[in-house]
Amino acid sequence: MLLLLLCTAALVSQTAARYTANWTSLDARPLPPWYDQAKVGIFVHWGVFSVPSFGSEWFWWNWQGRQPPDAKLVSYMRSNYPPGFSYAEFAPQFHAQFFDPAEWADIFKASGAKYVVLTAKHHEGFTNWASPYSWNWNSVDTGPHRDLVGDLADAVRSRSLHYGLYNSLYEWFNPLYLADKKNGFKTQTFVTQKLLPELYNMVVRYKPELIWSDGDWEAPDTYWNSTQFLAWLYNDSPVKDTIVTNDRWGAGCSCKHGGYFNCEDKYTPGELPKHKWEKCTSVDKYSWGYRRNMRMIDLMDLPSIIKDMVRTVALGGNYLLNVGPTADGIIPPLFEERLRGLGAWLDVNGEAIYASQPWRVQTENSTGQQPIWYTSKGTTVYAILVTKPSETIIKLLVPKTSTTTKVTYLGNPKALPWSPVGPSSGLIVLLPQLPYSPGEAWVLKLENVH
Ligand SMILES: *[C@@H]1O[C@H](CO)[C@@H](O)[C@H](O)[C@H]1NC(C)=O
Ligand SMILES: *[C@@H]1O[C@H](CO)[C@@H](O)[C@H](O)[C@H]1NC(C)=O
Ligand SMILES: *[C@@H]1O[C@H](CO)[C@@H](O)[C@H](O)[C@H]1NC(C)=O
Numbered sequence: 001m002l003l004l005l006l007c008t009a010a011l012v013s014q015t016a017a018r019y020t021a022n023w024t025s026l027d028a029r030p031l032p033p034w035y036d037q038a039k040v041g042i043f044v045h046w047g048v049f050s051v052p053s054f055g056s057e058w059f060w061w062n063w064q065g066r067q068p069p070d071a072k073l074v075s076y077m078r079s080n081y082p083p084g085f086s087y088a089e090f091a092p093q094f095h096a097q098f099f100d101p102a103e104w105a106d107i108f109k110a111s112g113a114k115y116v117v118l119t120a121k122h123h124e125g126f127t128n129w130a131s132p133y134s135w136n137w138n139s140v141d142t143g144p145h146r147d148l149v150g151d152l153a154d155a156v157r158s159r160s161l162h163y164g165l166y167n168s169l170y171e172w173f174n175p176l177y178l179a180d181k182k183n184g185f186k187t188q189t190f191v192t193q194k195l196l197p198e199l200y201n202m203v204v205r206y207k208p209e210l211i212w213s214d215g216d217w218e219a220p221d222t223y224w225n226s227t228q229f230l231a232w233l234y235n236d237s238p239v240k241d242t243i244v245t246n247d248r249w250g251a252g253c254s255c256k257h258g259g260y261f262n263c264e265d266k267y268t269p270g271e272l273p274k275h276k277w278e279k280c281t282s283v284d285k286y287s288w289g290y291r292r293n294m295r296m297i298d299l300m301d302l303p304s305i306i307k308d309m310v311r312t313v314a315l316g317g318n319y320l321l322n323v324g325p326t327a328d329g330i331i332p333p334l335f336e337e338r339l340r341g342l343g344a345w346l347d348v349n350g351e352a353i354y355a356s357q358p359w360r361v362q363t364e365n366s367t368g369q370q371p372i373w374y375t376s377k378g379t380t381v382y383a384i385l386v387t388k389p390s391e392t393i394i395k396l397l398v399p400k401t402s403t404t405t406k407v408t409y410l411g412n413p414k415a416l417p418w419s420p421v422g423p424s425s426g427l428i429v430l431l432p433q434l435p436y437s438p439g440e441a442w443v444l445k446l447e448n449v450h
Pocket of ligand 3: 362363365371
Protein backbone atom coordinates (compact mmCIF):
# COMPACT_ATOMS: atom_id res chain seq x y z
CA MET A 1 0.00 0.00 0.00
CA LEU A 2 2.81 2.36 0.91
CA LEU A 3 4.52 1.44 -2.35
CA LEU A 4 1.32 2.19 -4.25
CA LEU A 5 1.04 5.55 -2.53
CA LEU A 6 4.65 6.34 -3.32
CA CYS A 7 4.15 5.38 -6.96
CA THR A 8 1.03 7.53 -7.22
CA ALA A 9 2.90 10.40 -5.63
CA ALA A 10 5.73 9.95 -8.12
CA LEU A 11 3.28 9.88 -11.01
CA VAL A 12 1.52 13.00 -9.83
CA SER A 13 4.74 14.87 -9.31
CA GLN A 14 5.90 13.78 -12.76
CA THR A 15 2.79 14.97 -14.56
CA ALA A 16 2.92 18.19 -12.58
CA ALA A 17 6.59 18.76 -13.39
CA ARG A 18 7.23 21.89 -15.35
CA TYR A 19 10.40 22.58 -17.18
CA THR A 20 12.35 25.79 -16.95
CA ALA A 21 14.03 27.37 -19.93
CA ASN A 22 17.51 26.18 -19.02
CA TRP A 23 19.46 23.08 -20.02
CA THR A 24 19.68 21.60 -16.53
CA SER A 25 15.93 21.48 -16.37
CA LEU A 26 15.22 20.49 -20.01
CA ASP A 27 17.91 17.81 -20.14
CA ALA A 28 16.34 16.09 -17.13
CA ARG A 29 13.12 15.35 -19.01
CA PRO A 30 12.68 11.60 -19.55
CA LEU A 31 12.36 10.64 -23.21
CA PRO A 32 8.81 9.48 -24.04
CA PRO A 33 9.07 5.67 -24.09
CA TRP A 34 7.76 5.16 -27.64
CA TYR A 35 11.02 6.42 -29.07
CA ASP A 36 13.42 3.91 -27.51
CA GLN A 37 11.02 1.07 -28.30
CA ALA A 38 10.70 2.07 -31.96
CA LYS A 39 14.41 1.57 -32.83
CA VAL A 40 13.96 2.04 -36.58
CA GLY A 41 12.79 5.11 -38.49
CA ILE A 42 12.76 6.40 -42.05
CA PHE A 43 14.16 9.83 -42.88
CA VAL A 44 12.87 11.61 -45.99
CA HIS A 45 14.72 14.55 -47.59
CA TRP A 46 12.41 16.29 -50.04
CA GLY A 47 12.32 19.88 -51.20
CA VAL A 48 13.18 22.26 -54.03
CA PHE A 49 16.66 20.66 -54.09
CA SER A 50 14.91 17.56 -55.46
CA VAL A 51 14.37 19.52 -58.70
CA PRO A 52 18.00 20.07 -59.77
CA SER A 53 18.66 16.74 -57.98
CA PHE A 54 22.31 17.04 -58.79
CA GLY A 55 25.18 16.82 -56.29
CA SER A 56 23.16 16.83 -53.09
CA GLU A 57 20.45 18.65 -51.15
CA TRP A 58 23.09 21.34 -50.55
CA PHE A 59 22.82 22.31 -54.24
CA TRP A 60 21.92 25.97 -53.68
CA TRP A 61 24.70 26.58 -51.17
CA ASN A 62 27.30 24.72 -53.18
CA TRP A 63 26.28 26.58 -56.32
CA GLN A 64 25.90 30.13 -54.98
CA GLY A 65 26.76 30.25 -51.29
CA ARG A 66 30.04 28.70 -50.48
CA GLN A 67 33.32 30.25 -51.58
CA PRO A 68 34.61 29.12 -53.94
CA PRO A 69 31.46 27.54 -55.38
CA ASP A 70 31.44 23.96 -56.61
CA ALA A 71 32.76 24.27 -60.17
CA LYS A 72 30.74 21.24 -61.34
CA LEU A 73 27.48 22.90 -60.32
CA VAL A 74 28.42 26.26 -61.80
CA SER A 75 29.25 24.64 -65.11
CA TYR A 76 26.08 22.51 -65.02
CA MET A 77 23.94 25.61 -64.54
CA ARG A 78 25.81 27.51 -67.22
CA SER A 79 25.32 24.69 -69.74
CA ASN A 80 21.70 23.90 -69.00
CA TYR A 81 19.94 27.08 -67.86
CA PRO A 82 19.64 30.63 -69.19
CA PRO A 83 21.92 33.25 -67.68
CA GLY A 84 20.51 34.73 -64.50
CA PHE A 85 18.38 31.68 -63.70
CA SER A 86 17.78 31.75 -59.96
CA TYR A 87 17.36 28.89 -57.52
CA ALA A 88 13.84 30.10 -56.74
CA GLU A 89 12.89 29.32 -60.34
CA PHE A 90 13.31 25.63 -59.61
CA ALA A 91 10.30 25.74 -57.27
CA PRO A 92 7.55 25.71 -59.95
CA GLN A 93 9.14 22.51 -61.27
CA PHE A 94 8.68 20.80 -57.93
CA HIS A 95 5.49 19.17 -59.26
CA ALA A 96 5.16 16.10 -57.04
CA GLN A 97 2.57 14.99 -59.59
CA PHE A 98 3.00 11.28 -58.75
CA PHE A 99 3.10 11.80 -54.99
CA ASP A 100 0.78 9.24 -53.43
CA PRO A 101 1.13 9.50 -49.65
CA ALA A 102 -0.61 6.15 -49.16
CA GLU A 103 1.94 4.45 -51.39
CA TRP A 104 4.84 6.05 -49.52
CA ALA A 105 3.37 5.13 -46.17
CA ASP A 106 2.87 1.53 -47.35
CA ILE A 107 6.55 1.36 -48.26
CA PHE A 108 7.60 2.86 -44.91
CA LYS A 109 5.34 0.44 -43.07
CA ALA A 110 6.76 -2.47 -45.07
CA SER A 111 10.29 -1.40 -44.07
CA GLY A 112 9.51 -2.32 -40.47
CA ALA A 113 10.20 1.27 -39.37
CA LYS A 114 8.08 2.63 -36.54
CA TYR A 115 8.53 6.32 -37.29
CA VAL A 116 8.98 8.62 -40.26
CA VAL A 117 10.73 12.00 -40.30
CA LEU A 118 10.08 14.35 -43.23
CA THR A 119 11.95 17.57 -44.01
CA ALA A 120 9.31 20.19 -43.26
CA LYS A 121 11.92 22.83 -44.08
CA HIS A 122 15.54 22.29 -45.11
CA HIS A 123 18.31 24.92 -45.13
CA GLU A 124 16.90 26.44 -48.33
CA GLY A 125 13.98 27.74 -46.24
CA PHE A 126 11.25 26.29 -48.49
CA THR A 127 8.45 24.84 -46.36
CA ASN A 128 6.62 21.70 -47.47
CA TRP A 129 3.47 23.16 -45.91
CA ALA A 130 1.62 26.47 -46.12
CA SER A 131 3.68 28.31 -43.55
CA PRO A 132 2.17 31.79 -43.12
CA TYR A 133 5.73 32.98 -42.48
CA SER A 134 7.18 31.69 -45.74
CA TRP A 135 5.17 33.65 -48.28
CA ASN A 136 5.52 32.26 -51.82
CA TRP A 137 8.32 29.98 -50.67
CA ASN A 138 6.23 27.00 -49.68
CA SER A 139 4.68 23.95 -51.33
CA VAL A 140 1.13 25.34 -51.36
CA ASP A 141 1.83 28.73 -52.97
CA THR A 142 4.11 27.22 -55.61
CA GLY A 143 5.40 23.88 -56.90
CA PRO A 144 3.06 21.04 -55.93
CA HIS A 145 0.33 23.42 -54.60
CA ARG A 146 -0.17 20.86 -51.93
CA ASP A 147 0.26 20.40 -48.19
CA LEU A 148 2.95 17.75 -48.39
CA VAL A 149 3.59 17.68 -44.63
CA GLY A 150 -0.11 17.26 -43.82
CA ASP A 151 -0.89 14.73 -46.54
CA LEU A 152 1.97 12.49 -45.48
CA ALA A 153 1.03 12.94 -41.80
CA ASP A 154 -2.42 11.43 -42.39
CA ALA A 155 -1.12 8.49 -44.41
CA VAL A 156 1.69 7.68 -41.97
CA ARG A 157 -0.52 7.91 -38.90
CA SER A 158 -3.27 5.79 -40.37
CA ARG A 159 -0.67 3.00 -40.50
CA SER A 160 0.20 3.46 -36.82
CA LEU A 161 3.61 4.96 -37.50
CA HIS A 162 4.89 7.89 -35.48
CA TYR A 163 5.39 11.10 -37.43
CA GLY A 164 8.30 13.50 -37.00
CA LEU A 165 9.36 16.69 -38.73
CA TYR A 166 12.84 17.87 -39.64
CA ASN A 167 13.28 21.63 -39.32
CA SER A 168 16.35 23.68 -40.15
CA LEU A 169 16.89 26.58 -37.79
CA TYR A 170 19.04 28.57 -40.16
CA GLU A 171 18.18 29.48 -43.74
CA TRP A 172 21.21 30.00 -45.96
CA PHE A 173 19.96 33.06 -47.82
CA ASN A 174 17.15 34.50 -45.70
CA PRO A 175 17.87 38.27 -45.55
CA LEU A 176 16.62 38.49 -41.95
CA TYR A 177 18.98 35.71 -40.95
CA LEU A 178 21.88 37.21 -42.85
CA ALA A 179 21.29 40.58 -41.16
CA ASP A 180 21.33 38.96 -37.70
CA LYS A 181 24.47 37.10 -38.65
CA LYS A 182 26.13 40.33 -39.75
CA ASN A 183 25.29 41.73 -36.32
CA GLY A 184 27.14 38.85 -34.69
CA PHE A 185 23.77 37.38 -33.67
CA LYS A 186 23.20 40.28 -31.26
CA THR A 187 19.87 40.91 -33.01
CA GLN A 188 17.14 38.25 -33.27
CA THR A 189 14.90 39.58 -36.03
CA PHE A 190 14.94 36.30 -37.95
CA VAL A 191 14.19 34.31 -34.81
CA THR A 192 11.32 36.44 -33.56
CA GLN A 193 9.77 37.29 -36.95
CA LYS A 194 10.23 34.02 -38.81
CA LEU A 195 11.69 31.01 -37.05
CA LEU A 196 9.76 30.89 -33.79
CA PRO A 197 6.29 31.86 -35.07
CA GLU A 198 6.73 29.26 -37.80
CA LEU A 199 7.85 26.55 -35.40
CA TYR A 200 4.96 27.18 -32.99
CA ASN A 201 2.57 27.16 -35.92
CA MET A 202 4.02 23.92 -37.27
CA VAL A 203 3.77 22.14 -33.93
CA VAL A 204 0.19 23.24 -33.25
CA ARG A 205 -0.89 22.43 -36.76
CA TYR A 206 0.73 19.01 -37.31
CA LYS A 207 1.39 17.80 -33.77
CA PRO A 208 4.62 16.00 -34.67
CA GLU A 209 5.93 13.43 -32.21
CA LEU A 210 9.53 14.20 -33.08
CA ILE A 211 11.30 17.41 -34.02
CA TRP A 212 14.54 16.75 -35.81
CA SER A 213 16.28 20.10 -35.42
CA ASP A 214 19.22 21.02 -37.66
CA GLY A 215 21.15 23.99 -39.02
CA ASP A 216 21.91 25.28 -35.52
CA TRP A 217 25.69 25.42 -35.55
CA GLU A 218 26.39 29.00 -36.63
CA ALA A 219 24.79 30.63 -33.59
CA PRO A 220 24.41 29.91 -29.86
CA ASP A 221 21.18 28.46 -28.47
CA THR A 222 20.50 31.85 -26.84
CA TYR A 223 20.19 33.34 -30.35
CA TRP A 224 17.71 30.65 -31.40
CA ASN A 225 15.76 30.91 -28.12
CA SER A 226 15.98 27.15 -28.03
CA THR A 227 15.48 26.70 -24.30
CA GLN A 228 12.37 28.91 -24.32
CA PHE A 229 10.94 27.01 -27.26
CA LEU A 230 11.67 23.62 -25.69
CA ALA A 231 10.17 24.67 -22.36
CA TRP A 232 6.96 25.55 -24.19
CA LEU A 233 7.14 22.32 -26.18
CA TYR A 234 7.54 20.20 -23.03
CA ASN A 235 5.15 22.16 -20.77
CA ASP A 236 2.31 23.61 -22.80
CA SER A 237 2.33 22.39 -26.40
CA PRO A 238 -0.31 19.93 -27.65
CA VAL A 239 2.44 17.28 -27.92
CA LYS A 240 4.06 17.84 -24.51
CA ASP A 241 3.71 14.18 -23.44
CA THR A 242 4.81 12.48 -26.67
CA ILE A 243 7.29 14.85 -28.31
CA VAL A 244 10.86 13.71 -28.77
CA THR A 245 13.65 16.05 -29.86
CA ASN A 246 17.28 15.70 -30.84
CA ASP A 247 20.33 17.73 -29.84
CA ARG A 248 20.84 20.37 -32.54
CA TRP A 249 19.69 23.50 -30.73
CA GLY A 250 22.71 25.80 -30.98
CA ALA A 251 26.49 25.79 -31.35
CA GLY A 252 27.94 23.38 -28.79
CA CYS A 253 24.62 21.65 -28.01
CA SER A 254 25.18 18.62 -30.20
CA CYS A 255 25.96 15.49 -28.14
CA LYS A 256 25.30 17.51 -24.97
CA HIS A 257 21.81 18.99 -24.70
CA GLY A 258 18.27 18.34 -25.82
CA GLY A 259 16.45 15.00 -26.10
CA TYR A 260 18.31 12.14 -27.70
CA PHE A 261 21.72 12.73 -29.25
CA ASN A 262 22.53 12.66 -32.95
CA CYS A 263 26.03 13.99 -32.32
CA GLU A 264 27.16 14.12 -35.93
CA ASP A 265 25.56 12.76 -39.11
CA LYS A 266 26.18 9.01 -39.38
CA TYR A 267 27.53 8.99 -35.83
CA THR A 268 29.03 5.57 -35.06
CA PRO A 269 30.19 5.25 -31.44
CA GLY A 270 32.71 2.54 -30.56
CA GLU A 271 31.05 1.60 -27.29
CA LEU A 272 27.77 1.98 -25.43
CA PRO A 273 26.99 5.71 -25.02
CA LYS A 274 25.51 6.83 -21.69
CA HIS A 275 22.71 8.79 -23.33
CA LYS A 276 20.02 7.70 -25.79
CA TRP A 277 21.18 8.39 -29.33
CA GLU A 278 20.24 7.93 -32.97
CA LYS A 279 22.29 7.18 -36.03
CA CYS A 280 20.96 8.88 -39.13
CA THR A 281 22.33 7.61 -42.37
CA SER A 282 21.32 7.43 -46.01
CA VAL A 283 20.84 4.62 -48.52
CA ASP A 284 22.65 6.88 -51.03
CA LYS A 285 26.02 7.18 -49.32
CA TYR A 286 26.74 10.59 -50.84
CA SER A 287 23.49 12.49 -50.52
CA TRP A 288 20.34 12.83 -48.43
CA GLY A 289 18.30 14.41 -51.22
CA TYR A 290 17.66 12.55 -54.47
CA ARG A 291 20.31 13.12 -57.12
CA ARG A 292 20.04 11.97 -60.69
CA ASN A 293 23.79 11.36 -60.90
CA MET A 294 23.57 8.60 -58.29
CA ARG A 295 25.12 5.26 -59.29
CA MET A 296 24.29 1.79 -58.13
CA ILE A 297 27.68 1.52 -56.41
CA ASP A 298 26.86 4.61 -54.34
CA LEU A 299 24.08 2.77 -52.51
CA MET A 300 24.33 0.83 -49.28
CA ASP A 301 23.45 -2.78 -50.00
CA LEU A 302 20.97 -4.60 -47.80
CA PRO A 303 23.47 -6.61 -45.72
CA SER A 304 25.42 -3.44 -44.87
CA ILE A 305 22.19 -1.69 -43.87
CA ILE A 306 21.24 -4.59 -41.59
CA LYS A 307 24.74 -4.77 -40.07
CA ASP A 308 24.71 -1.04 -39.43
CA MET A 309 21.24 -1.15 -37.90
CA VAL A 310 22.10 -4.13 -35.68
CA ARG A 311 25.27 -2.51 -34.42
CA THR A 312 23.40 0.72 -33.71
CA VAL A 313 20.63 -1.00 -31.75
CA ALA A 314 23.10 -3.18 -29.82
CA LEU A 315 24.86 0.02 -28.76
CA GLY A 316 21.58 1.54 -27.55
CA GLY A 317 20.84 3.71 -30.59
CA ASN A 318 17.91 4.18 -32.94
CA TYR A 319 18.50 3.80 -36.67
CA LEU A 320 17.08 6.50 -38.96
CA LEU A 321 17.55 5.45 -42.57
CA ASN A 322 17.15 8.11 -45.24
CA VAL A 323 15.69 8.05 -48.75
CA GLY A 324 15.36 11.01 -51.11
CA PRO A 325 12.22 11.04 -53.29
CA THR A 326 12.24 12.65 -56.72
CA ALA A 327 10.61 16.00 -57.47
CA ASP A 328 7.81 13.99 -59.15
CA GLY A 329 7.05 12.36 -55.83
CA ILE A 330 8.49 8.92 -56.56
CA ILE A 331 10.53 6.93 -54.08
CA PRO A 332 13.11 5.47 -56.46
CA PRO A 333 12.53 1.71 -56.77
CA LEU A 334 16.10 0.93 -55.69
CA PHE A 335 15.43 2.70 -52.38
CA GLU A 336 12.09 0.95 -52.08
CA GLU A 337 13.82 -2.38 -52.58
CA ARG A 338 16.25 -1.66 -49.72
CA LEU A 339 13.38 -0.63 -47.44
CA ARG A 340 11.31 -3.70 -48.23
CA GLY A 341 14.39 -5.87 -47.69
CA LEU A 342 14.93 -4.34 -44.28
CA GLY A 343 11.30 -5.05 -43.47
CA ALA A 344 11.56 -8.65 -44.64
CA TRP A 345 14.49 -9.16 -42.27
CA LEU A 346 12.69 -7.45 -39.40
CA ASP A 347 9.57 -9.56 -40.00
CA VAL A 348 11.57 -12.59 -38.92
CA ASN A 349 14.06 -10.99 -36.55
CA GLY A 350 12.33 -7.88 -35.20
CA GLU A 351 11.91 -9.53 -31.80
CA ALA A 352 15.64 -8.94 -31.23
CA ILE A 353 15.35 -5.28 -32.23
CA TYR A 354 12.08 -3.59 -31.21
CA ALA A 355 11.84 -2.68 -27.53
CA SER A 356 15.12 -4.49 -26.87
CA GLN A 357 17.76 -3.17 -24.50
CA PRO A 358 21.52 -3.16 -24.71
CA TRP A 359 22.91 -6.16 -22.88
CA ARG A 360 25.70 -6.06 -20.26
CA VAL A 361 28.09 -6.88 -23.11
CA GLN A 362 27.31 -5.50 -26.55
CA THR A 363 29.64 -7.46 -28.79
CA GLU A 364 32.09 -10.33 -28.92
CA ASN A 365 34.09 -11.82 -31.74
CA SER A 366 35.18 -15.15 -30.35
CA THR A 367 34.50 -16.77 -33.72
CA GLY A 368 37.30 -14.65 -35.14
CA GLN A 369 35.02 -13.40 -37.89
CA GLN A 370 32.70 -10.42 -37.80
CA PRO A 371 31.61 -9.48 -34.31
CA ILE A 372 28.44 -10.91 -32.82
CA TRP A 373 26.11 -8.24 -31.47
CA TYR A 374 23.94 -8.68 -28.41
CA THR A 375 20.57 -7.22 -27.49
CA SER A 376 18.34 -8.31 -24.62
CA LYS A 377 14.94 -8.43 -22.99
CA GLY A 378 15.47 -9.39 -19.37
CA THR A 379 17.00 -12.87 -19.20
CA THR A 380 16.41 -13.43 -22.90
CA VAL A 381 19.50 -12.48 -24.86
CA TYR A 382 19.77 -12.22 -28.63
CA ALA A 383 23.09 -12.99 -30.28
CA ILE A 384 23.00 -11.49 -33.76
CA LEU A 385 25.32 -13.02 -36.34
CA VAL A 386 26.03 -10.60 -39.15
CA THR A 387 27.89 -13.07 -41.34
CA LYS A 388 27.06 -16.65 -42.14
CA PRO A 389 29.02 -18.88 -39.75
CA SER A 390 31.59 -20.93 -41.63
CA GLU A 391 31.27 -23.88 -39.27
CA THR A 392 28.33 -25.88 -37.98
CA ILE A 393 29.01 -24.79 -34.43
CA ILE A 394 29.21 -21.37 -32.92
CA LYS A 395 30.97 -20.48 -29.72
CA LEU A 396 29.72 -17.64 -27.52
CA LEU A 397 32.01 -16.87 -24.60
CA VAL A 398 30.10 -14.21 -22.69
CA PRO A 399 26.63 -15.61 -21.84
CA LYS A 400 26.29 -17.41 -18.49
CA THR A 401 24.03 -20.39 -18.94
CA SER A 402 21.98 -22.46 -16.50
CA THR A 403 20.23 -25.82 -16.72
CA THR A 404 17.09 -24.05 -17.97
CA THR A 405 18.86 -22.25 -20.82
CA LYS A 406 17.19 -22.77 -24.16
CA VAL A 407 18.62 -21.83 -27.56
CA THR A 408 16.68 -21.31 -30.80
CA TYR A 409 17.10 -19.12 -33.83
CA LEU A 410 14.44 -16.60 -34.80
CA GLY A 411 12.16 -17.98 -37.45
CA ASN A 412 12.26 -21.52 -36.05
CA PRO A 413 11.03 -22.54 -32.58
CA LYS A 414 12.98 -25.83 -32.54
CA ALA A 415 15.50 -25.97 -29.67
CA LEU A 416 19.13 -26.23 -30.74
CA PRO A 417 21.59 -28.51 -28.92
CA TRP A 418 24.22 -26.65 -26.90
CA SER A 419 26.84 -27.34 -24.28
CA PRO A 420 28.68 -25.11 -21.81
CA VAL A 421 32.21 -23.96 -22.58
CA GLY A 422 33.65 -23.13 -19.17
CA PRO A 423 32.43 -23.58 -15.60
CA SER A 424 31.23 -19.97 -15.32
CA SER A 425 30.31 -18.87 -18.81
CA GLY A 426 30.14 -19.59 -22.50
CA LEU A 427 28.30 -22.05 -24.69
CA ILE A 428 28.77 -23.92 -27.93
CA VAL A 429 25.68 -24.17 -30.10
CA LEU A 430 25.23 -26.79 -32.79
CA LEU A 431 23.82 -24.92 -35.76
CA PRO A 432 21.38 -26.37 -38.28
CA GLN A 433 21.50 -25.43 -41.94
CA LEU A 434 20.55 -21.76 -41.60
CA PRO A 435 17.80 -20.60 -43.95
CA TYR A 436 18.19 -17.87 -46.54
CA SER A 437 18.26 -14.46 -44.87
CA PRO A 438 17.58 -11.31 -46.94
CA GLY A 439 20.11 -9.39 -44.84
CA GLU A 440 22.65 -12.22 -44.39
CA ALA A 441 22.16 -11.97 -40.64
CA TRP A 442 20.71 -14.49 -38.19
CA VAL A 443 19.59 -14.21 -34.60
CA LEU A 444 20.19 -16.81 -31.90
CA LYS A 445 17.72 -16.48 -29.06
CA LEU A 446 19.14 -17.51 -25.70
CA GLU A 447 16.53 -17.89 -22.97
CA ASN A 448 17.43 -17.92 -19.30
CA VAL A 449 20.97 -16.67 -19.56
CA HIS A 450 22.78 -13.92 -17.70
C1 LIG B 1 17.33 25.95 -14.08
O1 LIG B 1 16.00 25.82 -13.64
C2 LIG B 1 15.90 25.16 -12.40
C3 LIG B 1 14.43 24.88 -12.13
O2 LIG B 1 13.68 26.06 -12.16
C4 LIG B 1 16.54 25.98 -11.31
O3 LIG B 1 16.44 25.34 -10.05
C5 LIG B 1 18.01 26.17 -11.68
O4 LIG B 1 18.63 27.02 -10.76
C6 LIG B 1 18.16 26.71 -13.08
N1 LIG B 1 19.56 26.62 -13.46
C7 LIG B 1 20.21 27.62 -14.00
C8 LIG B 1 21.63 27.34 -14.36
O5 LIG B 1 19.68 28.69 -14.23
C1 LIG C 1 13.63 34.81 -26.41
O1 LIG C 1 14.58 34.87 -25.37
C2 LIG C 1 14.64 36.09 -24.69
C3 LIG C 1 15.71 35.96 -23.63
O2 LIG C 1 16.91 35.49 -24.17
C4 LIG C 1 13.30 36.42 -24.05
O3 LIG C 1 13.36 37.69 -23.50
C5 LIG C 1 12.21 36.35 -25.13
O4 LIG C 1 10.95 36.50 -24.51
C6 LIG C 1 12.25 35.05 -25.86
N1 LIG C 1 11.27 35.05 -26.93
C7 LIG C 1 10.46 34.02 -27.17
C8 LIG C 1 9.48 34.23 -28.27
O5 LIG C 1 10.54 32.98 -26.57
C1 LIG D 1 38.09 -9.02 -31.84
O1 LIG D 1 38.91 -9.75 -30.97
C2 LIG D 1 40.25 -9.34 -30.93
C3 LIG D 1 41.02 -10.31 -30.04
O2 LIG D 1 40.33 -10.54 -28.84
C4 LIG D 1 40.33 -7.90 -30.45
O3 LIG D 1 41.66 -7.45 -30.44
C5 LIG D 1 39.50 -7.03 -31.36
O4 LIG D 1 39.48 -5.70 -30.90
C6 LIG D 1 38.09 -7.54 -31.46
N1 LIG D 1 37.36 -6.78 -32.44
C7 LIG D 1 36.13 -6.32 -32.21
C8 LIG D 1 35.49 -5.58 -33.34
O5 LIG D 1 35.52 -6.50 -31.17
